[in-house]
């Protein structure tokens with residue numbers, strides 16, 4: 555039977571129960587989502603209802619903004635900015651896993667300026683996080699004004715930057731192929747680090763389009779990866795060369811995971827093409843604003859009047875696209 559395994563990325567963490575529990579909208583707990591019986595869908599080692607009651611029937615405090623310092627600024631090309639930011643030790647530790655992201659903004663701006671940015675690398679010896687930012691709109695342009703030594707507000711940690719996280723963690727002593735395109739070359743680094751730590755062989759397929767630089771080169775050259783350069787997407791579809799290469803990895807070399815790090819069109823087309831052949835994971839490209847399941851900017855609608863808050867829900871790539879309403 556093909557049913558959806560849905561999870562909440564924050565369930566069982568120090569940020570759970572959250573505001574959704576207070577509004578009877580919890581993703582996991584049946585009793586905190588309007589039902590009168592106990593039937594939680596994914597046990598995370600803690601009873602969310604019990605936590606909620608012992609916290610005085612209120613949500614736990616949500617993430618804070620930390621006043622942090624820019625240690626390094628590098629404009630890689632006209633619209634790609636790389637920042638290294640010194641953050642508190644606990645925050646650095648919490649961000650050292652695949653799918654982590656933060657909100658950053660200039661110190662004297664309103665919270666509306668919070669910009670969601672994926673973590674590219676965490677240096678745990680020095681508590682420095684690296685991010686690559688594509689300068690596109692009003693929020694990112696204000697970050698471009700900042701320089702080395704300036705203060706920057708960092709809100710986090712958030713973890714739902716990747717769908718199919720379970721497949722990444724379960725890939726051990728095996729083989730994984732990573733297809734990365736454009737700005738997706740940044741958030742793929744923690745995925746590579748995790749897969750290598752779990753003793754996997756990795757093939758990395760890189761399509762730099764629309765950039766000329768590889769913003770994560772500093773980190774990927776540390777690993778002995780099999781790197782292939784090719785066009786992954788052309789005219790809105792997967793290229794034949796990419797499809798036949800991945801198919802050959804699956805059939806001839808028994809690769810067990812395909813991770814897509816790029817725009818939704820890449821994840822969508824790759825899911826349609828490969829979902830019956832290999833385990834999948836992909837980037838979460840939803841527009842994030844609060845990251846806490848409250849504002850609704852990340853919500854997607856699905857058939858049957860289902861609404862998913864993509865900052866909180868952790869699911870597999872096929873469940874992300876199946877039945878999704880685009881208008």
Ligand code: SF4
Nearest residue numbers: 562570571572580581
């Ligand atoms: S929605 Fe997630 S974080 Fe919020 S109370 Fe439920 S399980 Fe916890």
Ligand code: FES
Nearest residue numbers: 845847848850865
């Ligand atoms: S980003 Fe606000 S609800 Fe998801």
